[in-house]
Amino acid sequence: MVKARARFQARVAKSALISGITGQDGSYLAELLLSKGYTVFGLVRRLSVPNLGNLRPIAERVTLIDGDLMDQSSLNAAVQKAAPDEVYNLAAQSFVGTSFVQPVLTGEITGLGVLRILEAVRAHAPHARVYQASSSEMFGHVDREPQDEMTPFHPRSPYGVAKVYGYWACINYREAHGLFVANGILFNHESERRGFEFVTRKISHGVAMIHVGRAKTISLGNLEAKRDWGYAPEYVDMMWRMLQQDIPGDFVGATGEAHSVEEFAAAAFEVAGIEDWKKHVVVDEKNFRPAEVYNLRGNPAKAKRALGWEPRTKFHDLVRIMVEADIAGLQAGTIPVRPVS
Numbered sequence: 001m002v003k004a005r006a007r008f009q010a011r012v013a014k015s016a017l018i019s020g021i022t023g024q025d026g027s028y029l030a031e032l033l034l035s036k037g038y039t040v041f042g043l044v045r046r047l048s049v050p051n052l053g054n055l056r057p058i059a060e061r062v063t064l065i066d067g068d069l070m071d072q073s074s075l076n077a078a079v080q081k082a083a084p085d086e087v088y089n090l091a092a093q094s095f096v097g098t099s100f101v102q103p104v105l106t107g108e109i110t111g112l113g114v115l116r117i118l119e120a121v122r123a124h125a126p127h128a129r130v131y132q133a134s135s136s137e138m139f140g141h142v143d144r145e146p147q148d149e150m151t152p153f154h155p156r157s158p159y160g161v162a163k164v165y166g167y168w169a170c171i172n173y174r175e176a177h178g179l180f181v182a183n184g185i186l187f188n189h190e191s192e193r194r195g196f197e198f199v200t201r202k203i204s205h206g207v208a209m210i211h212v213g214r215a216k217t218i219s220l221g222n223l224e225a226k227r228d229w230g231y232a233p234e235y236v237d238m239m240w241r242m243l244q245q246d247i248p249g250d251f252v253g254a255t256g257e258a259h260s261v262e263e264f265a266a267a268a269f270e271v272a273g274i275e276d277w278k279k280h281v282v283v284d285e286k287n288f289r290p291a292e293v294y295n296l297r298g299n300p301a302k303a304k305r306a307l308g309w310e311p312r313t314k315f316h317d318l319v320r321i322m323v324e325a326d327i328a329g330l331q332a333g334t335i336p337v338r339p340v341s
């Protein structure tokens with residue numbers, strides 16, 4: 001019995017390297033892996049002001065390694081130092097809007113950065129299992145609904161194009177070099193840790209600002225766009241499950257339900273008890289994209305079948321979680337008062 005437990009513990013005491021650990025998903029994933037007994041290393045890039053807020057609850061329990069997806073030697077050194085069993089590549093220039101303004105940088109980080117991670121793993125930890133944060137933005141201009149693992153890609157932004165490059169680089173390293181590499185094709189997932197520029201957080205924070213009397217309106221773009229929005233902590237569990245399989249594969253992660261930006265806004269104002277929400281929303285041309293992705297809805301059947309993964313949080317609960325967290329954070333002074341346009 002004691003021997004069996006020791007063997008079990010030896011088996012679960014794995015180490016993981018997470019790129020993008022300071023972001024929404026990276027911080028939730030680090031918490032999940034720590035709860036499973038992993039030794040967690042996180043890659044962080046140099047910023048003029050450190051950006052470790054999401055890691056506050058676990059700051060003492062993760063080892064941070066300096067490195068940047070733009071810089072091959074730092075990735076080689078990070079992989080050597082962490083000697084990981086699992087590598088989660090979550091780092092990216094992840095905002096679609098910015099990718100139209102900084103397309104080359106986005107290609108470098110979000111596209112070529114994947115190749116640099118794969119090269120570092122191939123050279124220094126070829127037995128490590130790799131998770132790649134692929135995206136439903138790869139589907140882009142869709143010709144069928146819902147989208148699944150067989151749906152063709154038609155990306156509509158430099159971000160989407162870069163993600164397609166990363167996706168195929170992973171499959172190529174699987175086929176050419178025998179690496180264990182898995183693509184999670186995840187649809188939008190949100191939380192109280194979401195960046196302020198993404199539409200859900202822009203709305204939840206904007207509504208909270210109006211609720212506490214610090215703003216009167218929110219400036220938005222295309223209210224008709226539809227997304228399949230889930231809750232981020234549940235999606236990092238899917239990432240982990242993908243790396244526990246015997247054979248690497250690619251999986252869609254989604255709720256199977258789509259809602260419009262307008263529905264999200266209406267629900268958010270309702271949570272805050274603000275009536276006549278249209279009075280508080282200004283539609284501004286500057287928030288529209290040169291090429292829009294109008295409608296995304298995923299089919300997570302493969303993930304359910306093979307991984308036993310299923311999202312639980314429903315759309316209205318997600319909206320409530322985000323709006324209540326922003327109202328509480330503004331009232332407590334733990335969330336910044338910032339412009340909402």
Ligand code: NAP
Binds near residue numbers: 024026051186195
């Ligand atoms: P996020 O909050 O924007 O986090 C991105 C992370 O990447 C941050 O930790 C950021 O570090 C890091 N990063 C950016 N450029 C880097 C560089 N050059 N070198 C090293 N690190 C760099 O994104 P997220 O929402 O957690 O998403 C995680 C991943 O999943 C991303 O790849 C995203 O494209 C993909 N994805 C997200 C969703 C979604 O709905 N959230 C859906 C599908 C796919 P700093 O803190 O220093 O900026």
Ligand code: G4F
Binds near residue numbers: 097
């Ligand atoms: O919240 P968004 O900026 O997210 P988007 O473009 O769907 O990308 C997110 O999800 C992807 C997965 O599909 C990830 F790969 C990616 O990293 C990121 O996490 O915009 C959602 C929709 C768009 O159609 C946009 O045009 O909302 C529309 N929208 C309308 N008004 C707005 C606004 N988006 C933003 N950011 N700001 C607005 O004012």
